[in-house]
Amino acid sequence: MTQGQLMPDLSPLPLPPSYRCRPATAADAEAVHQLVAACERELLGRADTGLDSIAADLTLPGLDPALDTLLVHDAAGMLAGRAWMNPGQRAEVDVHPDHRDRGLGSALLDWVEARAVGSGRERMSQTVQDNDRGAAALLRSRGYGPLVTQWLLEIALPVEPVVPPPPAGITVRPFRPGDERAAHQLTEDAFDEWQKRRKSYEEWARHTIERPTFAPAISPVAFAGEAMVGAVLSLDVPSLGEGYVERVAVRRDHRNRGIARLLLRESFRAFHRQGQRTCTLWTHSETGALSLYERVGMTVRRSSTVYSRALRVPG
Known part of the structure; x- marks a missing residue:
């Protein structure tokens, strides 16, 4: 065939x-x-x-x-x-x-x-846009219930964002070759707090750094000495007409120091300098990060819901 x-x-x-x-x-x-x-x-x-x-x-x-x-x-x-x-x-x-x-x-x-x-x-989940009432009704009729709320956040960039200096002992630069494994380790460690399973490097890379739209120059990373402690991984998708942040992560022992806000503003500034006047990213209710994004000026554009149900597995 x-x-x-x-x-x-x-x-x-x-x-x-x-x-x-x-x-x-x-x-x-x-x-x-x-x-x-x-x-x-x-x-x-x-x-x-x-x-x-x-x-x-x-x-x-x-x-x-x-x-x-x-x-x-x-x-x-x-x-x-x-x-x-x-x-x-x-x-x-x-x-x-x-x-x-x-x-x-x-x-x-x-x-x-x-x-x-x-x-x-043993379980299955599916994400549905909150305005897709038909799909939501079908899933509910099959016994699915809401598990997680996801939000697409946006920020307008009419003027170039101001980027504060990094905290003491922290250096920031764009992502470059050789950072791949450290970025995988950092983001998976950070996401372990809520994701159901850890992604292998190969699976993680397929949806981040191996995508043709991955933009290293717009993906700032933070270091404490030689150790990567923060990263914002961004995509440049011309068809969207706006910037898009794919991953945000800060190592646990370096949180609450303003590193995530700093890296986000670095990325927003880079997008603005190449002509983008809006930037977006997704987050969800299990990460607890919504308030962080709101503090840097992002607002909710739309939402979706992850529906889930237990399955009957033979045996």
Whole structure:
């Protein structure tokens, strides 16, 4: 079977007769991106997810596309829906706006739940934009409940931000080659306080420093002597028309010294100098960082909710 050829229906997936499904491959990144962008434009008025993010998802270490992904095409071969299980407990399901109310969302949710149970997962989670009432209602009807609130924060940069001097004993410079392993260690240590599992270097790198949009010059890192104690990792995505901060982390024993605020302002200033007048980042309720971002002048643009439920695992 050639790449891109549609497989027969994957029984017992209850798809309407005119739809066919198959696993995804790395070559499907563009089509999946177009599908996700169409969903985002309907809900948000703009497409926010970059192609490189979709490509990174499809090549994550620990993801078996043949088992963990599913694409649904209509009779004309157009992509109508997609689902996959990320490493860990997260699932993603999207149905193109032109193909809603035909049972595709329910069928794809059935599939990811079956895949999760088959792979031994005890819980499954899915993130839904808070204005997507249809998706939220479907998940609630299946026994999912809200777990975490996520916020997309923004800051306007009409003038160049003022960056304060670093605390005593701290030096700051842009990210450069050789910082990769230290940044992975720092961010994973910081996120251990709330994330459900620790990411390997390979998985972490795929969604940060290996992305084509990663911007080292706009990613300041802080050192105490030779040790990295803080980092802001930023992306430069021209299609967004604004700056985006992907990761913020400060080592526990160096918190409450103003390092995170300093690094954020360094990044905001760098974005402003290259013409960006807005910068955004995501945070969520388990990090406890919302007040930090509000203190540097960020406000909530929109929110989403992570829904979760326990699964019945055989045995």
